[in-house]
Amino acid sequence: MTGKYRVLVVGMGKRGMHHAATFHANDQFEVAGICDIDRARLEAAAPKLGHPETSADASALAQAVRPDVFCFCTLPNLRLEMIQIGVASGARLIAFEKPIAMSSAEAMEIKKALEGGGVKAVVSHQHRYGAHYRRVKEVIASGALGRIHTVYGTATGWMMHLLSHLIDYMRWYNNGVEAEWVMAQASGRGKLAADAHVSPDYIAGFIQFANGVRGIVECGAGAPDVPEVDYWWRKVRIGAQGTDGFAEVLTGGGWRAVTKTGSSSGPGSMNYDLDMPPYIQDMAEWLDDDNKVHPCNFQSAYKGHEILMGLCRSVVEGGQVALPLTEGADELELLKTRLPEKRVLFSTPANVKEY
Numbered sequence: 001m002t003g004k005y006r007v008l009v010v011g012m013g014k015r016g017m018h019h020a021a022t023f024h025a026n027d028q029f030e031v032a033g034i035c036d037i038d039r040a041r042l043e044a045a046a047p048k049l050g051h052p053e054t055s056a057d058a059s060a061l062a063q064a065v066r067p068d069v070f071c072f073c074t075l076p077n078l079r080l081e082m083i084q085i086g087v088a089s090g091a092r093l094i095a096f097e098k099p100i101a102m103s104s105a106e107a108m109e110i111k112k113a114l115e116g117g118g119v120k121a122v123v124s125h126q127h128r129y130g131a132h133y134r135r136v137k138e139v140i141a142s143g144a145l146g147r148i149h150t151v152y153g154t155a156t157g158w159m160m161h162l163l164s165h166l167i168d169y170m171r172w173y174n175n176g177v178e179a180e181w182v183m184a185q186a187s188g189r190g191k192l193a194a195d196a197h198v199s200p201d202y203i204a205g206f207i208q209f210a211n212g213v214r215g216i217v218e219c220g221a222g223a224p225d226v227p228e229v230d231y232w233w234r235k236v237r238i239g240a241q242g243t244d245g246f247a248e249v250l251t252g253g254g255w256r257a258v259t260k261t262g263s264s265s266g267p268g269s270m271n272y273d274l275d276m277p278p279y280i281q282d283m284a285e286w287l288d289d290d291n292k293v294h295p296c297n298f299q300s301a302y303k304g305h306e307i308l309m310g311l312c313r314s315v316v317e318g319g320q321v322a323l324p325l326t327e328g329a330d331e332l333e334l335l336k337t338r339l340p341e342k343r344v345l346f347s348t349p350a351n352v353k354e355y
């Protein structure tokens with residue numbers, strides 16, 4: 001492509017600004033429009049982004065700008081509506097934030113809308129661009145761990161903030177193999193009632209992958225501490241175990257591996273300034289060439305979301321849940337009706353003030 005891809009970014013909060021500033025800094029993109037219902041945010045953002053068109057009305061702006069890329073970074077309550085606006089605008093690519101939806105029913109509608117419109121879509125699981133995240137992937141791919149039998153992920157932050165990240169990188173470490181079933185338990189209603197990222201306070205579960213690899217996840221108030229990391233939101237541990245060793249990444253604390261030939265480790269901490277430029281660049285590559293599919297493509301994120309919602313269904317229904325899901329449901333509403341009133345129990349004092 002010789003001209004620049006025109007981008008519209010909706011939501012000028014923390015993540016919207018990360019996206020807009022990174023598009024603006026990339027020669028292959030031009031920020032043509034920005035949108036927020038908060039006027040002050042719009043006015044503060046515009047001069048930093050080359051004075052694009054502004055509006056509080058995403059649909060009207062999308063029709064006026066006709067962007068190549070429709071990007072939205074609103075809180076999780078706004079997903080399907082924004083996808084529909086993006087598809088109607090004629091955008092070739094929609095970039096949006098995790099979690100992809102608040103229910104399996106909504107995710108299925110989003111999938112249908114994207115496929116119907118023939119639109120590429122990318123979901124912001126950009127931690128994988130971190131050098132420490134990639135190092136673990138390299139160790140796994142090198143065969144140094146032998147035959148992988150387990151992938152795992154834990155985070156003390158709550159489900160709708162962090163579980164899609166954990167699952168996305170576990171799937172990556174397991175080469176994107178399909179999940180066959182999941183089973184889970186959950187506890188604590190605090191974040192179900194009073195948070196934009198509606199979640200049980202704690203969820204723990206198992207994933208059966210088609211290659212026999214076991215996935216183990218824990219997210220929230222009861223998840224184990226990651227004592228190597230001080231910053232609470234980065235107390236995230238994701239890794240793989242094989243017949244010859246293990247390798248794991250800590251979002252805020254580097255990576256380490258133990259293999260037959262010895263142990264190794266290195267630094268690294270999640271950093272938006274480092275992770276966003278290649279994440280955005282890969283959108284240009286995919287727009288330029290259909291074969292250069294973005295690593296954070298929607299199809300992959302959708303499979304992760306099915307796992308997430310399958311885990312919630314298991315909490316509600318009991319027992320194992322087969323994947324892929326065939327019927328949509330509203331899993332978070334079901335959790336609200338079924339989770340007991342008992343207060344969650346904590347794994348670490350640091351979690352008490354967060355829940």
Ligand SMILES: NC(=O)c1ccc[n+]([C@@H]2O[C@H](COP(=O)([O-])OP(=O)(O)OC[C@H]3O[C@@H](n4cnc5c(N)ncnc54)[C@H](O)[C@@H]3O)[C@@H](O)[C@H]2O)c1
Nearest residue numbers: 011012013014015016036037038073074075076097098124
């Ligand atoms: N990928 C990551 O590493 C990462 C990190 C943090 C947050 N997130 C995700 O990013 C998303 C946004 O989080 P945030 O922290 O940037 O939120 P935020 O509250 O800072 O920003 C959201 C913005 O959307 C605007 N908005 C709301 N309704 C709108 C509408 N109808 N039209 C236009 N604008 C509207 C709000 O006014 C606000 O400015 C969430 O889904 C969150 O889970 C991802």
